[in-house]
Amino acid sequence: MMDLQDGALMLLGPTMNAKVASELAARLPHLPLRMQEHSRRAAEFAARMRRQGLRVTYPGLPDHPHHARLRAMGNPGYGAGGMLCLDMGTEERANRLMYHLQNTTQFGLMAVSLGYYDTLMSCSGNSTSSEMDPEDRARAGISPGLIRMSVGYNGTLEQRWAQFERALALMQQQDTPAAAAKYGKAV
Secondary structure (H helix, E strand, C coil): CCCCCCHHHHHHCCCCCHHHHHHHHHHHHHHHHHHHHHHHHHHHHHHHHHHCCCEEECCCCCCCCCHHHHHHHCCCCCCCCCEEEEECCCHHHHHHHHHHHHHHCCCCEECCCCCCCCCEEEEHHHCCCCCCCHHHHHHCCCCCCEEEEECCCCCCHHHHHHHHHHHHHHHHHCCCHHHHHHHCCCC
């Protein structure tokens, strides 16, 4: 615990570490550019995933139930954000895809807290939402195979998409005949 009657805390009040404050201040001028690219890439990934036959949820897609509301409320030029959800059907398929995305193709990193310059992903049903009852998860639309993904902006979009496609193909090669029949070519 800190002694509020003595030292820097008494003189300055609770303040941020000067080094951290300086690093944040240096990043603020280009924050709009980073956010625009984050959103642009997520929108492109969502559209491409949809064309692949994957079950993707992204508020920037016209069929999202809140697409019109977001367009009306959002800041023009900043899109629908950098987060999307990809439903792989089962936790096993989601984990296999994330394994290949992280370890085979270096597409991104598995993490619980999302938001970084690199792509981060998590299987919500067994991480951030694992304490919810299965019925509550189902009502919230959180299937066992739901992957939340924060699409990063490092590398080129085409490089990252090629990495995603390679990981998806590897995951599909490992599908059992029953999974392939149930989820089709892509899901």
